[in-house]
Every structure is written in C-alpha cells, then in structure tokens.
Amino acid sequence: MIELTDIAYVRSGVADLDRAVRFATEVVGLEHVGSDEVGVAHLRADARHHCLAFVEGASGVIASAFTVADEDALALAETELETRGFHVWRGTAEDARTRRVGAVVGFDDPFGNRLELVCAQQSLGRPVVPGRASGITEFGHLCLDAPDVAEAHRFFSTTFNARASDWIGDAACLMRIDEVHHKLAVFRGDHPGLCHVNFQVAELDDVFRNWHHLQDLGVEIEMGPGRHPQSGAVFLYFLGPEGLTYEYSYGVRRITDEAAWRPRFFDPAERGSIDMWLGPTQKPITQPQLLPEGVRP
Numbered sequence: 001m002i003e004l005t006d007i008a009y010v011r012s013g014v015a016d017l018d019r020a021v022r023f024a025t026e027v028v029g030l031e032h033v034g035s036d037e038v039g040v041a042h043l044r045a046d047a048r049h050h051c052l053a054f055v056e057g058a059s060g061v062i063a064s065a066f067t068v069a070d071e072d073a074l075a076l077a078e079t080e081l082e083t084r085g086f087h088v089w090r091g092t093a094e095d096a097r098t099r100r101v102g103a104v105v106g107f108d109d110p111f112g113n114r115l116e117l118v119c120a121q122q123s124l125g126r127p128v129v130p131g132r133a134s135g136i137t138e139f140g141h142l143c144l145d146a147p148d149v150a151e152a153h154r155f156f157s158t159t160f161n162a163r164a165s166d167w168i169g170d171a172a173c174l175m176r177i178d179e180v181h182h183k184l185a186v187f188r189g190d191h192p193g194l195c196h197v198n199f200q201v202a203e204l205d206d207v208f209r210n211w212h213h214l215q216d217l218g219v220e221i222e223m224g225p226g227r228h229p230q231s232g233a234v235f236l237y238f239l240g241p242e243g244l245t246y247e248y249s250y251g252v253r254r255i256t257d258e259a260a261w262r263p264r265f266f267d268p269a270e271r272g273s274i275d276m277w278l279g280p281t282q283k284p285i286t287q288p289q290l291l292p293e294g295v296r297p
C-alpha cells in the first residue's frame with residue numbers, strides 16, 4: 001500500500017490565465033507566487049510553494065497531487081502502481097521543477113482522474129502575502145468526481161492509506177490520510193473531474209465576512225453558509241472562473257483516536273445530511289396561529 005503523507009497541489013488548465021489569477025488572489029485571497037515561467041501561475045495558501053497551479057490552455061483540471069515521504073517511497077509507489085496495472089508517467093527534471101517538487105510521477109485513477117505523486121514539495125519560509133485578507137490558513141482538501149463512490153473508496157483505501165471517515169450515501173465519501181477528518185473526498189459525478197478545492201480559514205467570522213464580500217462582488221455562491229455534520233466545519237462554496245469551485249471552511253474535526261473512530265453513514269436524501277443547519281421542514285412561523293396577537297409577518 002502506498003503511504004500518502006499529504007495533499008500537494010491541484011493543476012488546472014485555464015483559457016484566461018490573468019482572469020483566473022486575479023480571481024484567485026483578489027477574490028479568494030491566495031498569493032500569486034511570482035516566477036519567470038510563462039503560461040503557468042502558482043497560487044499559495046500556506047507554507048507549500050503553491051497548492052494551486054493554473055496552466056494556460058484548455059479549461060479543466062489537469063492533475064491532483066499528493067505527497068509521499070521521499071524519493072525511495074516515490075520509486076516504490078511507481079513500481080506498486082505498475083504492478084497493479086497502471087501506466088505510470090515519470091516526470092522529467094523540468095516537470096519536477098515547474099511543480100516545485102523533488103520528483104513526480106503521474107497516472108490515471110480507474111475513473112480517469114489524473115493523479116500525481118510527488119516528493120520533496122518545496123516550502124517557502126516567508127509569510128504568505130494574501131491577495132485579500134480572506135483568512136485562509138491552509139489548503140484543506142480536494143474533492144474529486146467519480147461515477148462510483150464506493151469503487152473510488154475501494155481504490156483509494158486499497159492502493160493508498162486513505163480511510164473512510166464518513167459517507168454520504170453513494171454520493172460522497174470523505175477520506176483521511178492523517179488526523180484531519182478528510183483531505184480527500186470523492187463526490188459522485190458522471191465524469192472524472194475536480195468537484196472543489198477547499199481552503200481552511202482562521203476564524204468562523206471569516207466564513208461570514210467572505211460570504212458578504214463575495215455577494216458584494218456578485219460571485220456565485222453555490223452552497224452555504226452551512227455546517228457539514230461530517231467534519232463539523234462551517235462551509236461556503238462559490239464558483240470561480242472556468243468552473244472551478246472553491247470552498248472556505250472553518251472548524252474541520254481532527255480524528256485523534258484512530259482506533260475508536262467509526263465512519264457514519266448519512267443519507268443524502270435527508271435534510272441536514274450535508275448542511276446540519278437545515279432542520280426538518282418546519283412550518284413557516286408566518287402561520288397566524290403561531291404569531292402572538294397583533295404581530296404581523
């Protein structure tokens with residue numbers, strides 16, 4: 001089994017690089033890490049050199065990357081994947097350099113999602129310089145699309161050290177590779193793809209301040225503010241250029257007692273399964289009999 005140590009980055013193709021970078025910095029609040037590279041932009045949220053790379057070209061996710069311990073672990077992973085029948089691409093030194101990693105291999109998961117395994121992802125010592133004070137503290141998780149969530153869990157939990165933390169029926173599986181409730185999620189989709197990228201924010205207030213700010217800017221809010229019963233995080237999903245969905249969340253649960261944790265099974269058809277603030281369908285309080293005398297809705 002291949003030990004993933006963390007999530008590394010998402011690489012995404014963009015037709016309008018400048019627009020995507022402007023949104024990621026001025027709206028989302030990431031840092032654009034300058035470089036001499038043409039046609040590639042690196043966006044930073046935390047100590048990683050970058051967690052999001054926009055590559056000028058056709059729109060759409062290119063690859064989602066995870067870190068392994070070192071070069072030896074990467075070589076073993078390459079062999080393990082080939083033994084399992086996957087065609088593995090070994091990146092060149094230039095491929096590694098543009099990713100700011102020591103080395104990189106790539107392969108397609110059973111659903112066609114391009115995954116990359118990397119070692120020695122570069123860290124930057126200097127503080128993050130956010131494009132806006134959105135409160136981002138770190139790249140929290142990535143969520144892939146796959147037509148069969150159970151099969152995706154089987155793939156990630158047998159090929160890698162991913163463990164299901166919670167299920168939302170056959171619609172989603174939230175998987176951990178360390179104490180964080182999930183760093184990888186799979187959401188049911190007809191085609192392979194990237195469902196969203198998540199950024200953790202420092203305070204609960206950041207979620208709501210960002211919500212107001214995004215509304216003021218006319219950014220499409222896709223879901224929230226709400227609270228996930230799985231990780232307990234308060235969330236906000238919004239749509240960026242070229243179909244990239246971003247999620248802010250605050251308060252993701254850490255699973256510190258690995259042996260004691262048992263995955264929960266939420267029914268996506270039940271209200272509250274994705275947003276626990278959606279109570280049962282309550283009757284509107286505007287019903288006359290519920291309002292005190294003389295109070296008008």
Ligand SMILES: CC(C)c1ccc(C(=O)O)c(O)c1O
Pocket residue numbers: 143172174185186187198228229230231232233247249252274
């Ligand atoms: C609906 C998606 C897959 C989802 C569900 C739960 C959480 C969480 O518990 O934090 C997420 O982050 C999600 O993106």
Ligand SMILES: [Fe+2]
Pocket residue numbers: 141143185196198247
């Ligand atoms: Fe998420």
